[in-house]
Amino acid sequence: MTQFTGKDLLCVRGGRVVFTGLDFSVGPGGALVLIGPNGSGKSSLLRLMAGLLKPYAGIVAWDGEGIAEDPEAHGGRMHYVGHHDAVKPALSVHENVSFWAGLHGHVGTVDGALETLAISHLSDVPGRFLSAGQKRRVNLARVLAAPSPLWLLDEPTTALDKATITTLERQIAEHRAGGGIVVLSTHGEIPLEGAGVLELAHFQAGSGEIAA
Amino acid sequence: MTQFTGKDLLCVRGGRVVFTGLDFSVGPGGALVLIGPNGSGKSSLLRLMAGLLKPYAGIVAWDGEGIAEDPEAHGGRMHYVGHHDAVKPALSVHENVSFWAGLHGHVGTVDGALETLAISHLSDVPGRFLSAGQKRRVNLARVLAAPSPLWLLDEPTTALDKATITTLERQIAEHRAGGGIVVLSTHGEIPLEGAGVLELAHFQAGSGEIAA
Amino acid sequence: MMGVFGAIVRRDLRLALRQGMDSVMVVMFFVIAVVLFSFGVGPEPNVLARIAAGVIWVSALLASMLSLERLFQIDYEDGSLELLALAPVPLEVAVVAKVTAHWLTTGLPLILAAPLLAVLLRMDGEGFGILIAVLLIGTPTLSLIGAVGAGLILGSRRGGVLLSLLILPLYIPVLIFGVGAVDAAIGGFPFKAHLLILGAFLAGSAALCPWAAAAAVRQAIE
Amino acid sequence: MMGVFGAIVRRDLRLALRQGMDSVMVVMFFVIAVVLFSFGVGPEPNVLARIAAGVIWVSALLASMLSLERLFQIDYEDGSLELLALAPVPLEVAVVAKVTAHWLTTGLPLILAAPLLAVLLRMDGEGFGILIAVLLIGTPTLSLIGAVGAGLILGSRRGGVLLSLLILPLYIPVLIFGVGAVDAAIGGFPFKAHLLILGAFLAGSAALCPWAAAAAVRQAIE
Amino acid sequence: MKRIDYLANPTRFMRLAAVLTPWMGWATVLLAAVGLYLAFFVAPPDYQQGESVRIMYVHVPTSWMALFCYVSMAVAAATGLIWKHPVADLVAKCTAPVGAAFCFLALLTGSLWGKPMWGTYWVWDARLTSMLILLFLYLGYIALVNAFDDPARGAKASSILVLVGVVNVPIIKFSVDWWNTLHQPASVIKMGGPSIHPTMLWPLLLMALAFTTYYVWVLMVRVRGEIIANKIRVLRLKQVHG
Numbered sequence A, B: 001m002t003q004f005t006g007k008d009l010l011c012v013r014g015g016r017v018v019f020t021g022l023d024f025s026v027g028p029g030g031a032l033v034l035i036g037p038n039g040s041g042k043s044s045l046l047r048l049m050a051g052l053l054k055p056y057a058g059i060v061a062w063d064g065e066g067i068a069e070d071p072e073a074h075g076g077r078m079h080y081v082g083h084h085d086a087v088k089p090a091l092s093v094h095e096n097v098s099f100w101a102g103l104h105g106h107v108g109t110v111d112g113a114l115e116t117l118a119i120s121h122l123s124d125v126p127g128r129f130l131s132a133g134q135k136r137r138v139n140l141a142r143v144l145a146a147p148s149p150l151w152l153l154d155e156p157t158t159a160l161d162k163a164t165i166t167t168l169e170r171q172i173a174e175h176r177a178g179g180g181i182v183v184l185s186t187h188g189e190i191p192l193e194g195a196g197v198l199e200l201a202h203f204q205a206g207s208g209e210i211a212a
Numbered sequence C, D: 001m002m003g004v005f006g007a008i009v010r011r012d013l014r015l016a017l018r019q020g021m022d023s024v025m026v027v028m029f030f031v032i033a034v035v036l037f038s039f040g041v042g043p044e045p046n047v048l049a050r051i052a053a054g055v056i057w058v059s060a061l062l063a064s065m066l067s068l069e070r071l072f073q074i075d076y077e078d079g080s081l082e083l084l085a086l087a088p089v090p091l092e093v094a095v096v097a098k099v100t101a102h103w104l105t106t107g108l109p110l111i112l113a114a115p116l117l118a119v120l121l122r123m124d125g126e127g128f129g130i131l132i133a134v135l136l137i138g139t140p141t142l143s144l145i146g147a148v149g150a151g152l153i154l155g156s157r158r159g160g161v162l163l164s165l166l167i168l169p170l171y172i173p174v175l176i177f178g179v180g181a182v183d184a185a186i187g188g189f190p191f192k193a194h195l196l197i198l199g200a201f202l203a204g205s206a207a208l209c210p211w212a213a214a215a216a217v218r219q220a221i222e
Numbered sequence E: 001m002k003r004i005d006y007l008a009n010p011t012r013f014m015r016l017a018a019v020l021t022p023w024m025g026w027a028t029v030l031l032a033a034v035g036l037y038l039a040f041f042v043a044p045p046d047y048q049q050g051e052s053v054r055i056m057y058v059h060v061p062t063s064w065m066a067l068f069c070y071v072s073m074a075v076a077a078a079t080g081l082i083w084k085h086p087v088a089d090l091v092a093k094c095t096a097p098v099g100a101a102f103c104f105l106a107l108l109t110g111s112l113w114g115k116p117m118w119g120t121y122w123v124w125d126a127r128l129t130s131m132l133i134l135l136f137l138y139l140g141y142i143a144l145v146n147a148f149d150d151p152a153r154g155a156k157a158s159s160i161l162v163l164v165g166v167v168n169v170p171i172i173k174f175s176v177d178w179w180n181t182l183h184q185p186a187s188v189i190k191m192g193g194p195s196i197h198p199t200m201l202w203p204l205l206l207m208a209l210a211f212t213t214y215y216v217w218v219l220m221v222r223v224r225g226e227i228i229a230n231k232i233r234v235l236r237l238k239q240v241h242g
């Protein structure tokens, strides 16, 4: 079975240990929710999982193989949603989504994704006319348009209205039902059935473990 | 009594009518919560109230006088918290907050504000080392440090952890108890006693009302 | 009002000194540009001396323009500019404060470096004093004009190139009289008229540019 | 892999054509810089002709540098660069695709405008053909080198000026041989060696710069 | 494992530096004294150049050091990038100002020497030009390493720049062979051994050695300073972050 795991992760940012000795493991259909107060390292952990940040020690692995060994393969099986929405002001909503879907080799599924997130009426509107929540929906449409087994979502409900949050929850459930894996961070409540919860505050460094 | 009012506001952005025929009125100690789906115009209305955006028609007034007539006076009695946190990476948290407080003529109250938001231990830390939620707290500290009768907050709880949200709610209650006015937008629930609620979706333009 | 002016100048100076070696870098760009021209033109000393004043002025102008690009940019991106516009003082005050801090950290060092480059380009000794004088009058004018351009490009997607298009044409008169004064001094001609005209440019731009720049900033943050 | 390369090139071309008049602006900067020089140096035709090749090259170089500043900047700020780095193709491919699109929208128009400016500067007729040839070989080299610099300055606090410090020194060899070839052709000397060296520069930077630029981008988005 | 390295390496380096620093200091003083004496009082004036040949004893070693420092930086940068060795980044960072100073001195002494020899302070030939580019590369490095809010970012970005700029070093070295320049070709460091009289060779080598020990000395002092400054910064951060 494919397992997404991290072992003994040490994260250092700006010369400071953010968290240390962190392990996690999620299997097919599983979900992991990252919680913790501001600055506890939720975003940092998601970036480690995506491969954007290298762990100072420890390893993040897919099916036992470190993700750093074949970054392109990891990119192919993963979607990362960060704080920025990567929406080009000059391209229409449809063009924005289909560019990213195309990079993952999917192009026919864009309209369906827009439909699901209730932005198909904005399909031809340029990105610069979108509000904060509309941009976020475009970003999520990119994830839906190109199916990939692993979703990494950093506070995905930011700026979304309630109806869209419900839609997102349903999509996550569907994704998991199909054997997909979800890791997300949140300050609110996202009800995910049978999800593991990782409280980042438990992995703060002790007083001795400051990096020189 | 000071009243903060808007009459028959029409807002046009990107050649499209965002809302029309909108009225509001808040008195001392009052609060107004803006709700509505993504793109319904919450941020736009707050920018109108701050004077950053000019209404296409209608008037925003303080005590009966249009805010555009004396923008400096309006600036002096108002705090606006938008999507950006205005935290300088090279300045320490204390320097960041006291610069803005100084513009409003207050300097002695900075430490108290940092204390309230539980970031006084970060006082000497440069802004570049802060996480999303910590930056947001610095931004809110600026508001607390220089008392002003009118607070305009655009999704102020974004990125805040639960403990800080509670603090913010208490501060808003105190502000109102002292005769202050609060207008804020939110997708979540911010329990404000006796607050008016404005559903932006009710002021959408009919199909005929597209601005040329 | 003066208190706020001082506060903004102090903040900008502190930011400049603390984080970037702004002044150092502008001077270095200035030097490199002059060196590039020497390369391009070739080593003949008399040709170099002939065009020295022009090369120094054009390089100073490009350096000033490049550093102006970010005059409002960072404040715009992190939301500070909105808050400055909402502060209880006219936006014009904030604009002038920012221009002042900018000139102190970049314009002044340029002027100090200019004589050195004049030596390198084998400029005639007579021109040195007047070169400094015209730069002292000319560079604040450049900063003021540049501020308008820096405001106009906010939020547009093509910073550098667009800025240069907007403000370089406005720089041309300053350039012509600046070079003219130096050449006149070297040639032994009177140059007072040039200085007076440059002074008039400075007065004019000090009167007009803050309003224009503030208007530009206001429309950018709508 | 080629599909992704094509997709990125097409996207960048579309963005360039749709939103900014990039090409127009670069060309205009080029023209204005040359004009500034003519003003700075004064109108004597023989001095102008003497320095024509140098002025054109230096202006092309500055124009190229200015437009390169934003090569990755916007994608970096709106999060697209992270996603490109996470795409299932090597980041080097994306870098080369972006450089290609950039050169097509800015380098090519520069080359088309150059002969016009040569006429303006009264350059000798012999130099025209060779000027275009060296620009054709030289400007892609500039774009490739500049891409490394554009990657390195991501996230730093001083874009434009810093970039110029990093890459202008590396531009100097291209400048020297570019001007040398034109001057040789005008003087009736052989210029094949110059062209070969410029070709070697192009090959070398095509081999090295994509890796360096990708490495720079990777560390920037950490 | 890696974590142990990270914590232990600076400590080990600090111990090594504490031992080496005084030795390097004294070696510099001694070598420079002997070298300068030989250069000024023992070495003969040149039959063509007269006394001005004595500039050579400063010019040539500083030129060598300018190149040597850049290569050291490149090696340190590569080490830092590949093995993430924290001291390597500091070595590169601390070498830059020293190398820039040597480079500046080489240019200065060269052009002072050029006036009597070539009749001009400066010509745009390949050796001189590439050396000037080296100075700019040093300055660009210094600007870049300090341009970031996070020192780790500065270290990485500038390491990449050093590795790109290193192509300039062979150009400087061989420019005199590849193009005909005013500058004279190598006579000490070349295939087939040095072709220079021992009375001139010895002071030259001594001065070169003195500059090398000086470099190591300054490097030790500066890297120690950086490590201590880092520790203070991190402790302060830790204190306030709780």
Ligand code: HEM
Pocket: E056, E059, E060, E063, E064, E106, E107, E108, E109, E110, E111, E113, E114, E115, E117, E118, E127, E128, E131, E132, E172, E173, E183, E184, E185, E186, E187, E188, E189
């Ligand atoms: C600013 C001008 C000059 C610069 C930038 C410069 C640069 C250099 C450099 C980089 C080297 C080291 C080359 C190597 O290791 O192969 C060197 C060596 C040397 N330079 Fe200069 N130089 C300049 C002017 C002069 C002048 C005017 C003379 C005297 C005619 C001169 C004589 C020498 C000699 C004799 C060597 C030693 C060559 C050897 O034996 O390897 N240089 N110079």
Ligand SMILES: Nc1ncnc2c1ncn2[C@@H]1O[C@H](COP(=O)(O)OP(=O)(O)OP(=O)(O)O)[C@@H](O)[C@H]1O
Pocket: A013, A014, A018, A036, A037, A038, A039, A040, A041, A042, A043, A044, A045, B128, B129, B130, B131, B132, B133, B134, B159, E150
């Ligand atoms: N670019 C950076 N450079 C240095 N330190 C950073 C950087 N980004 C974050 N940090 C620090 O790393 C720690 C973890 O930050 P991170 O953004 O992962 O927290 P978070 O859990 O996502 O917080 P929030 O809930 O506020 O988003 C914080 O203490 C922060 O100060």
Ligand SMILES: Nc1ncnc2c1ncn2[C@@H]1O[C@H](COP(=O)(O)OP(=O)(O)OP(=O)(O)O)[C@@H](O)[C@H]1O
Pocket: A128, A129, A130, A131, A132, A133, A134, A159, B013, B014, B015, B018, B036, B037, B038, B039, B040, B041, B042, B043, B044, B045
């Ligand atoms: N800069 C802009 N230019 C043109 N149109 C804009 C701009 N910003 C927003 N709009 C449009 O104005 C409308 C209202 O946007 P606004 O940002 O006020 O919505 P909002 O209620 O704050 O939404 P959200 O909940 O997503 O933040 C949207 O339809 C949006 O497309």
Ligand SMILES: [Mg+2]
Pocket: A042, A043, A044, B131, B132
């Ligand atoms: Mg976060």
Ligand SMILES: [Mg+2]
Pocket: A131, A132, A133, B042, B043, B044
């Ligand atoms: Mg909004």
